[in-house]
Amino acid sequence: MGKNILNLETVHQCNCFLGEKTFHPLVSIIDLSKAGWQQQRHLKLGFYAVLLEEHTCDCFLHGRKDYDFSDGTLLFLSPGETIEIGEKHEMFNIKGWLLTFHPEFIINTPLGQNIGQYTFFYYRKEEALHISLREKRIICQSFENISDELHHSIDEYSKTLISKQIELLLDYCTRFYTRQFITRCEANKKIIEKTGCIADRFFIANQTCLTGLPTTKQCAHQLQLSPAYLENLFKHETGKTIYEYMQFKRIEIARKWLRETDKTIGMIAKELGFSSTQYFSSLFKRITGSSPCEYRLYQKINVSL
The missing domain is CATH 2.60.120.280 (Regulatory protein AraC)
Structure with missing residues (x-):
């Protein structure tokens, strides 16, 4: 009925x-x-x-x-x-x-x-x-x-x-x-950790090149929360929006690939769903303080020392 x-x-x-x-x-x-x-x-x-x-x-x-x-x-x-x-x-x-x-x-x-x-x-x-x-x-x-x-x-x-x-x-x-x-601080930290796992699975599956970054709505659905509550929780705990958090997660993976793989900067930008190599390089430098090329070179120098 x-x-x-x-x-x-x-x-x-x-x-x-x-x-x-x-x-x-x-x-x-x-x-x-x-x-x-x-x-x-x-x-x-x-x-x-x-x-x-x-x-x-x-x-x-x-x-x-x-x-x-x-x-x-x-x-x-x-x-x-x-x-x-x-x-x-x-x-x-x-x-x-x-x-x-x-x-x-x-x-x-x-x-x-x-x-x-x-x-x-x-x-x-x-x-x-x-x-x-x-x-x-x-x-x-x-x-x-x-x-x-x-x-x-x-x-x-x-x-x-x-x-x-x-x-x-x-x-x-x-x-x-x-x-x-x-x-609810401790419970909130677990939610942030779960959101991080969602992001990691998303990036590992190379979904960003097809659909872009995971959205607040997508994460909230998997966590069985409302998008508004999840967004406010993140803002309170991290000072970042979900979008900003996902950008930082994406840059973290880019740093890992620059350190541990031989993928070109263009390949990394494409696989992580950036609109262009230029935009990826610009965002990477704004967040890390160095360009992808500079970061990779610096890591190689450190390893050789």
Whole structure:
């Protein structure tokens, strides 16, 4: 049987589904412990959503590991995303908050201009943010501030004040995700090692001359991660993007071949997928400080000494 998908295109439709009143047509915040849940469904959202699940036990949901905090979990959903909600009896036990805001609400606001920097809206649910008690208090206070403003009658200041409150909330979430990358340091190193292995297999198979460098999407698929999460993890741990990392890996292999083989510089450039020998030589010198010819000659001199 196909999935029973309910399309919730508007914030008002979401409010009706949860049995809540609509105080603003484009923004809503709901106390989930008071929500009137309906039957089990798959929901397709037409708006942004931030879901806070507060935990009363040491549960391991949404990718949480034993080295993560356990006082609450934040999920971020972007327009067009489909989510599955659990059985009805499970829903009644949910404690937390749900913030929804439509893309139209943030048009012509600083939040609308910067929404793309909050890449956690494109993470998988297994890459959720797990927060401490102190962090949860900050998040809950942000939700309460938004709720207070929503209960104020709509006026010329509403859009500015609410969008700023949402932006502040998302900035806190960005800070807490950075903290989570820090507490997951050892696990992150393993992911980087696995990515390195993917790159090595790719280069050994000479796939670069056919398809170019391995992409973030290709690596993320093999690692069962979202491209956005993998990219942010790499940026945090190495200071490099996936593309920059792959370039460095490719130069490492070029150095190895220059030291250990008699392949010409043109052959190396072609087999590693560079667009031209000139581009390869230019990039090699920029990264290593010497041209491929100079590097090979220097290595031969060192061996003979």
